[in-house]
Amino acid sequence: MKDFKNFIKSGLSNFFGRACLLMFALIGLIGCTDFVEVGPPKNTLVSKTVFEDPATVESALANLYLAMREQGLVSGNFGLTTRMGIYTDELDYFGMDPELLEFHQNRVLPHNADILTWWGQAYQVIYGANAIIEGLEDSTSLVNTDKDRYMGQAFFARAYMHSILVSLFGDVPYITTTDYTQNNKVSRLPQEEVYDAIITDLLDAINLLETAEVENEERVVPDHYVAQALLARMYLYTDQWELAESVSTVLIDGFDLEDNLNRVFLKESMETIWQLKPGNSPVNTYEAGQMIINAVPGQTYGLSEGLLAAFENGDGRKVAWIDSISNAGNTVTLSFSHKYKAWITETQSLEYSIRFRLAEQYLIRAEARVQSGDANGAQQDLNAVRNRAGLPNTTAVGANAVLDAIVRERRIELFTEQGHRFFDLKRLGLANAALGDLKPNWDPSDILLPIPEAELERNPNLLPQNDGY
Template sequence: MKQKIKQTRSNIWNMSSVNTEFIRWKLMGFLGLCLSFYSCTDFVEVDPPKNNLSTKTVFDDAATVKSALANIYLKMRDESLVSGNNGLSTLMGIYTDELDYYLFDTANNQLYQHNVLASNSTTNSWWTNAYSILYAANDIITEVENSKLLSADEKAEFNGQALFVRAYIHSLLASLYGDVPYITTTNYLENNTVSRTPIGLVYENIINDLKAAVNLLKNEDVTGEKVIPNKAVANALLARMYLYTENWEMAESTASILINTFSLEPDVTKVFLKSAASTLWQFKPNGISILNTYEANQFVIRFIPGQAFALHEELLGSFEPGDLRRLNWVGSTTSADGLTTLHYANKYKSIFNATVSLEYSILFRLEEQYLIRAEAQAQLNNLLGSQTDLNTIRNRAGLDDTVAATKEELISAILQERFLEFFTEQGHRWFDLKRTGEAENTLSTIKSNWKNTDILLPIPDAEIAVNPNLKPQNVGY
């Protein structure tokens, strides 16, 4: 009997992560929720969960559903591919022309040198953590809908947040890995044999989830700190997805909803403060062990040697004279002997403050919507509208109006503006190079190991070994 129990346990914990993380959430998730909830409550400011949590009681009580959602956001902030702690901002920065890397971590060096293996621990952890988050979101969607005690308004809010999370995580997985399983269930038997969903269908599912989320979510974040996704955040991702799928009309109209509703932060020095007007969604530091952002800790160079990342010369050389972003969003440190000066991303500046969090980690901000609409308008031959939106971003940076006049010139200028506006933010640079087909032209000259197959990361080999339905592996791995 003991042997049988041991074997059953072994079978469970050796399943594919698309399934394993689902099982782990059921077995351990709510225990972890209780243990870590102090930081969860600080993160979103909700009441602590009640004792003796079970799936039924959690999804029959609004406070504990909020706790479950808080745990999702905590995991995203601290461990996932969107975390400022070894997430897309840093590691897709070294994959492109944004950052140089100076340390010796094997997984990171594979990304920097473009010789990523299917066993890479970083890209594998991104995959595993993503599907853990997806399981948690799907569990909320399923169980909240079945709850007999939650009100209709509570169900709408909770399901809207979970649908947004499901869409957001799948959007990042698809941009990194291509065809990926689109998971909408918590059925471990089904998920253990799941196949990869064609990318076109992945985007279709994302857009459908976001449309549903927009209809369900509230207009405002009740915390007042923009730390909980609301209708605006879902629309922001929806506009991005329309851009990625080249639905120019819908990209323009969806971005316009946000531009017409919110105000652009007028002061470039305040864009990354926690109260910035342009921010749509941000992660709050836990306020206990970390009072400031992971991004500041990762990027700001205190000493040379000792730095992990520094801005690449390609980025530094791309700023126009007088660009206020170059002045305010780029810092520098010189070695003690005066021989070496390195530049770093200085968007987030607070490192040593020990009493209050001055900055939160921004995931979505309004500036993206101006550049989404500008690109969509250029594609639709509304050149004057495109110039106007582009100039809104340029003028705030202290630059003159664009000289781009034709459709082709405008699209090129907009992509360059995105490079300078969103450097070291959530992998924007890589996703732009990839979706526009410019990765080869841009990176082949600065990455000696560049291959055309680097356009996608490998599916983790450990996942394929457990679930052969994830084959074929991406070309080149």
């Protein structure tokens, strides 16, 4: 015990004590808290600063269009055009990709990787849109016209992604906040309410975009026309005929059909309402890369016999928008969509990926008119599209016949464009009749895709799964 006392004494009395003090003084001098502060990361921006400068807000918006172009639902390479084309009677599939085979065989499993990507990427875009809307609301240094323009575009982006989700998956959550605690446990909203929310967002978008001028020479960013084009489609999908007619009229008055079928898909086409501008590589569309067949065998997608047979004699579109190729022995000939003609290695930028064009608006108005009793007006709109293709006026008489003619015309005019065929068959209740015999595995419940299984696991509030899965 005495040793212990000695130790205490010696420890405090001699130089050691002073050395100790020096040591701690040194530590105190450096200071702890300051040292572990680091500046903001150099390659990222903190959210708040993004919304204080128009340039960075535009960059945040650019990311939404970039995301739409490169991946997910509306992209030309992984999107609706190919997947829903082989899901219905538009395209045959000649590949071995198991995810795509599931689409082709109408056996999409809940853990299909494509639908998981579609779902996730769509909600990523929606988050981006919501972050912009919230960021702009708190922003103090932007002028109002800028704010309106950006916010209008964000509302449009949010509505656009939801409009496709609801068509594919039925009841889906409608996300209007960035708060992850809410979004992580969100439940599905009945389809009708999703459509209502889309329409409300689009009306807001149109309001904001009409007052704020959008510089849009190449029609590559959404302006009020784009929002109206989607709005007309939504009114049509929800059977609001008068509203569909009046909104599509705005577009028909504002744009003209391209006379030359070979010019419809060029980037300068005057009937284009909105197109996604390609990036640096390729400088043309992904659609062309997917659709054009260069060699047999070696094909991935080919146009189905049924679609080819549906063209009337003398239809200019069969010549202008379709091409074919044979194998070496000429034993097999396959037709492919040739709407977009610039192959991916083409170094001159000729075509952009069109998402809304005027012909669809004519067909929307035709359908809205016949549904609201104006068969004559419907025929006029239908003929506008037919005549441009070199076809005579429709011979259909009577509401039902005209409606049938419109559906047929939509199939021909809009083939391999963003899954229109599937959405039409679905909303008009024609899917079982059209696909039941053709596709051996077709089941009435295939009208909806399954909610991705991984998402049901992550958020059980999304249960139950859609019927049949």
